[in-house]
Amino acid sequence: MKPAEKKLSKFPELITALPGPKAKAIVDRDNRVISPSYTRDYPLVAKAGRGVIVEDVDGNTFLDFAAGIAVVAAGHCHPQVVAAIQRQSAELIHMSSTDFYYPGMVELAEKLAAVAPGKSPKRVYFGNSGTEAIEAAMKLARYHTRRDKFIAFHGCFHGRTFGSLSLTASKAVQRKHFGALLGGVFHTPYPDSYRGAYGVRPEHAAADALAHIERELFKRLVDPEDVAAIFIEPIQGEGGYIPAPAEFLQGLEKLCRRHGILLAVDEVQSGMGRTGKWWACDHAGIEPDIICTAKGIASGMPLAAAIAKADVMDWKPGAHASTFGGNPVAVAASLATLDLLERELMANAARVGEFIFRHTADWGEKHKFVGDIRGKGLMIGIEFVRDKETKERAPEIRSQVIQAAFHKGLLVLGAGENTLRLAPPLIIDEEQAEFALRTLDACISEIESSN
Numbered sequence: 445m446k447p448a449e450k451k452l453s454k455f456p457e458l459i460t461a462l463p464g465p466k467a468k469a470i471v472d473r474d475n476r477v478i479s480p481s482y483t484r485d486y487p488l489v490a491k492a493g494r495g496v497i498v499e500d501v502d503g504n505t506f507l508d509f510a511a512g513i514a515v516v517a518a519g520h521c522h523p524q525v526v527a528a529i530q531r532q533s534a535e536l537i538h539m540s541s542t543d544f545y546y547p548g549m550v551e552l553a554e555k556l557a558a559v560a561p562g563k564s565p566k567r568v569y570f571g572n573s574g575t576e577a578i579e580a581a582m583k584l585a586r587y588h589t590r591r592d593k594f595i596a597f598h599g600c601f602h603g604r605t606f607g608s609l610s611l612t613a614s615k616a617v618q619r620k621h622f623g624a625l626l627g628g629v630f631h632t633p634y635p636d637s638y639r640g641a642y643g644v645r646p647e648h649a650a651a652d653a654l655a656h657i658e659r660e661l662f663k664r665l666v667d668p669e670d671v672a673a674i675f676i677e678p679i680q681g682e683g684g685y686i687p688a689p690a691e692f693l694q695g696l697e698k699l700c701r702r703h704g705i706l707l708a709v710d711e712v713q714s715g716m717g718r719t720g721k722w723w724a725c726d727h728a729g730i731e732p733d734i735i736c737t738a739k740g741i742a743s744g745m746p747l748a749a750a751i752a753k754a755d756v757m758d759w760k761p762g763a764h765a766s767t768f769g770g771n772p773v774a775v776a777a778s779l780a781t782l783d784l785l786e787r788e789l790m791a792n793a794a795r796v797g798e799f800i801f802r803h804t805a806d807w808g809e810k811h812k813f814v815g816d817i818r819g820k821g822l823m824i825g826i827e828f829v830r831d832k833e834t835k836e837r838a839p840e841i842r843s844q845v846i847q848a849a850f851h852k853g854l855l856v857l858g859a860g861e862n863t864l865r866l867a868p869p870l871i872i873d874e875e876q877a878e879f880a881l882r883t884l885d886a887c888i889s890e891i892e893s894s895n
């Protein structure tokens with residue numbers, strides 16, 4: 445049976461020890477030929493995917509709570525997305541939007557402009573990955589404002605190319621040995637309402653983080669008139685699934701307006717319906733000047749967009765472009781994804797997200813290492829600590845939970861130093877969520893009893 449025809453069950457089933465023989469052989473070959481810069485936590489060798497289920501090369505199936513790093517929004521190989529890809533790839537794969545026009549690209553841009561926050565008219569630039577959307581936003585911000593400085597937040601991740609890496613302040617290993625990055629980027633504390641902006645006063649995280657920009661950065665390091673844009677993830681992704689409080693984002697928007705600074709919101713991980721609304725920043729009711737999106741936008745096809753207020757996206761022909769950006773096949777997958785999001789998946793993300801929060805509400809009391817459970821919709825972080833008073837981080841407990849979950853058929857990823865992220869496809873149902881929670885609950889209990 446061809447993989448596309450095979451029906452996979454809703455729940456995982458393990459039929460070999462992990463990794464199985466075929467998976468082990470691929471991992472061995474991978475170790476010899478693939479760039480060693482990747483960080484694989486466990487040896488999943490994927491062969492097929494349907495919905496929330498992934499099948500490995502040995503025939504084991506897993507429940508996917510990682511979704512290819514929050515990418516397969518509509519689930520693996522959703523029939524509507526597959527049909528759109530098949531249809532488009534039989535008709536036209538590439539011409540290049542830098543020199544020619546594509547109908548689908550216009551339709552998608554109109555759609556993204558319509559669902560972007562706020563009422564101002566928008567324009568859209570298409571790239572192929574999150575980092576490209578961020579690079580475009582950085583260049584656009586400089587171009588439009590004729591200012592050259594940027595502000596970004598401790599813990600945030602914006603990508604790995606030189607511009608976006610200069611904003612990224614997530615893990616030192618991501619910068620180590622890469623030499624000088626872009627000058628004129630200033631980092632400031634993120635409003636972490638579990639730990640506080642400075643690791644204290646969590647209840648004042650929003651006010652402290654805002655005050656730092658005005659009282660420290662603007663007084664001592666950079667004049668606000670030199671700042672082109674402030675970049676922020678409304679929910680920190682790679683940094684640990686940490687939501688910025690709504691009042692912080694509202695305050696940041698006002699601060700930007702006061703100083704003529706552009707507010708650039710990185711929704712590469714948090715956007716596209718994952719939080720139960722189109723954008724995580726919709727929960728705060730703000731209107732950024734630029735929104736960057738990628739990951740979930742096309743359910744697995746490479747596509748990214750920087751969506752800006754039309755009067756901000758004022759660069760001239762030749763200023764910026766990409767050969768592949770807005771590729772017709774990726775665009776077709778994206779139009780199908782957006783249709784599914786609008787019709788059912790965004791509401792499902794909100795509903796199943798609430799279900800997960802309800803069913804984990806007592807984990808903080810019940811589990812000695814669970815310090816915090818937070819997030820929105822299906823972007824949920826579980827932070828592990830050694831001690832709930834001191835909040836000493838417990839990265840080793842988090843890693844043990846990830847390993848144990850894999851060996852029970854549940855795929856999860858870490859985020860930040862000591863947080864586990866739940867980022868399943870948005871098509872997940874309550875039974876699958878319950879299965880995942882039961883599995884995690886059991887893994888955490890086992891690890892607690894042996895630590």
Ligand SMILES: Cc1ncc(COP(=O)(O)O)c(C=O)c1O
Nearest residue numbers: 573574575601602603681712713
């Ligand atoms: C918030 C955020 N911005 C940017 C990126 C970079 O995206 P990409 O890996 O597609 O370049 C990521 C990737 O994890 C991300 O989470």
